[in-house]
Amino acid sequence: MQPHEGRLRVHYRLRLAPGESPEGRALALAVEQTVEMPADLVPDAARERATGRVEAVEVEAGTARATLSFEPALAGADLGRLVNVLFGNASMQSGVLVEEVEWPRALLDGFAGPRLGIAGIRDLCGVPDRPLLCAAAKPVGAPSELLAERCAMVARAGIDVVKDDHGLADQPWAPFAERVARCQEAVERANRETGGRTLYLPHVTGAWPELVEQARRARSLGCAGVLVSPLVVGLESARRLAAESGLGVLAHPALSGAFFDPGHGIAPAVLLGDLFRLAGSDGVVFPNVGGRFALDADACLAIVDNSRRHLGNLAPSLPVPGGGIELERVGYWIERYGADTMFLLGSSLYRQPDLERAVQRLVRTVEQHAQ
């Protein structure tokens, strides 16, 4: 989908009550998301430039697909304001799904998007064309030494990226500065031994001052990127971190499932595919179908498609399916998602009797599937 000139166009799926007017419902939503008052009370100046417009309404089986349009200046280049225009008050109604968004150029131009994107991550890892492999440093509660050992183990085995579990923060058992120093050192040592280029991405969290301080420290210790949970720290804070830290950003979907009700929320492809990309996420972890999470196969494929589709001047985000990736099935997932994917291997990795050989086999598997 090419960006267009003009307004922000949002396709909502609205669940209709018996006898409810689809047009009336669509108009009420357009008002709710903007002027929040009946049309006859809106001053002339505001009516034309700020009220949401109903562009089209189609009715299907008890639902209406309503296309509304909004003036991009309502949101400006602030991702918090943008998600508020899409779903802020609408979230408190029932049966409102943000199904698809057509992004106008004027809005996209305000967002730098992923700084590295897929090509940049490939460069850092020295992996030009095969699917990438990711593992997690875990669990929370383990001391820094043990987490660092696990990082070293997967790095020596040939995993491309090792990221913290997103529950790791600054707990007393593995304080942030100590943990990041040890894990990064362990990965660098493994890289020297193998000639590999595994990246370690520590999890950063907190309000902005902590985010900045943690990112600064990670960078000074040699990390090329961090893991962040945009919905936990705030979408706009995540965006600024990506834009200003000089680090790559892998986004974690914590809390995102609150928005995934098929009848009320924000479609996963819009939230994780579009909005996380606008937040500058170089890679986006999503809860893969077939694992312990609830998204279906189509929803997962739509996330992958949106994260890599043409979108103004924004670099693509690397889709990172996780939560359902067993070693034996990686071939299947590559066929499904393509080579420009990073597979987040679950804790099944740590069950391998010989982790190094298991990963080497895996690398041979993914090498058969170059771009």
Place this chain on the structure above:
Amino acid sequence: MQPHEGRLRVHYRLRLAPGESPEGRALALAVEQTVEMPADLVPDAARERATGRVEAVEVEAGTARATLSFEPALAGADLGRLVNVLFGNASMQSGVLVEEVEWPRALLDGFAGPRLGIAGIRDLCGVPDRPLLCAAAKPVGAPSELLAERCAMVARAGIDVVKDDHGLADQPWAPFAERVARCQEAVERANRETGGRTLYLPHVTGAWPELVEQARRARSLGCAGVLVSPLVVGLESARRLAAESGLGVLAHPALSGAFFDPGHGIAPAVLLGDLFRLAGSDGVVFPNVGGRFALDADACLAIVDNSRRHLGNLAPSLPVPGGGIELERVGYWIERYGADTMFLLGSSLYRQPDLERAVQRLVRTVEQHAQ
């Protein structure tokens, strides 16, 4: 509910699949929210101190009420980490509701809570015991002069607090600095004329640097507080703003409805009543039953109860029902929610042929309902 010593206790309502083991499901959730790996792979050091524990499971009509407990140090005094422990990965499963939380003293002691609370807001407004009245400066799209006129109008009429609509940010039609200066000046002028003490609360949004700059400017212009949307800017950023800005904070529930599915999410009383209060919100706007939003009467009453209940050393938050408050029915809502409530009047206010007299009548109504 008195805070207790020990662990964070969370009551989840789990929707069971046919034949699913309630205990197995509860244990899987305890693992998902903490160590994220099978028990046999968790190192000894982490198992005891970090893995969530299943304290009790009761089965009722296809659901399980599972009480899990967590080590408070997992979250520390970071509200983002806290909500992640409660619902981060769980959000991506299906049929998981955070129904109730028992907060341990160790955790509560890390949060300062509302700085003003109900008593502080009453002091600022000079209203010792009757219910408070709030109006909104709106709509987005109007120029600053017009918004300022509306602020002056409701202030002269005797409204206690006038807040920005939360869609107002820094749009070109009413840039933040200009808008806040004019509205605050208009309210101060009205106060001088009437001898009243109406407060004007501008909406602040953005990543932390913008939040801080907007709060600083609001304060320098004489505002005593601001409106913020904690789920838009991030819960932990909202908390820091309340703790460090020296301003009162009224919290707006934008995006909160994503969590309000009765079978999957965070109960409104926990999210708006407890978590927004931990975020330091002196007042909490909630989408009142009977208006254009989806919460039912019990859910609204539970929010009110939680925002004012005894909770460690935290001051109570002032509950602010909005979205369903018509002038004629304020008496009913006072009976329901009590005098320690602020009623956010909708745009019906602007429909009054004589706004001043309508508000004066309203003030007489609420004066009959002192604490």
